[in-house]
Amino acid sequence: MSESVRIDVWLWAVRVYKTRSAATTAIRGGHVRVNGDHVKAAYAVKVGDEVRVRINGFDRILGVRGMLQKRVSAPLAAAAYEDRTPPPPPREFVAPIVTRDRGAGRPTKRERREIDKLLGRG
Numbered sequence: 001m002s003e004s005v006r007i008d009v010w011l012w013a014v015r016v017y018k019t020r021s022a023a024t025t026a027i028r029g030g031h032v033r034v035n036g037d038h039v040k041a042a043y044a045v046k047v048g049d050e051v052r053v054r055i056n057g058f059d060r061i062l063g064v065r066g067m068l069q070k071r072v073s074a075p076l077a078a079a080a081y082e083d084r085t086p087p088p089p090p091r092e093f094v095a096p097i098v099t100r101d102r103g104a105g106r107p108t109k110r111e112r113r114e115i116d117k118l119l120g121r122g
Contacts, residue, residue, distance in 0.1 A: 004044035005067045007034060007051070013068035014077045016053055016060070026053070050084070061085045 005013075008023040011032070017023040024041045026032055031054040034045060045051065051062045063082035071077075100107065107115065 002067055002069070004046045005069060006041065007032065007039055007043045007045045008041040010045050010064070010068060010080075011051070011053065013071050014062075014080050015071070015074060016055075016062070031055075051081075058088065059085070 008020055008027055011017050011023040011026075012020040017026065023032075027039065027041045030038055032039065033052040034043060034049050036050075036052075045064055047064055047066065049064045051064060053060045053062065061084040063084055064080075065082055066080035068077065068080050
């Protein structure tokens, strides 16, 4: 077994992303950090590294436990990383998603101020 693997291959193998190209796209977009640094897809991840992946606006923190070159079953993939992600905040602390009725047009200045106040921006 090798002592390092490309980060895009590892993210695909441990089932964080469905495809290797999706992992590469996320890395290029700056959604993946290894030990606090943005990396390229060819970065060699090693046992003991900390990988932060931003998925749907939330960070997932994974500690690398094992090297995988190929995609394996879910139980074997789960053994290759340690999930250090903190639990999500309770629902009452999450700001509601603001939606507008279809065809309502752009928000007025007053509505924009109300939206900003609701989201805590100013």
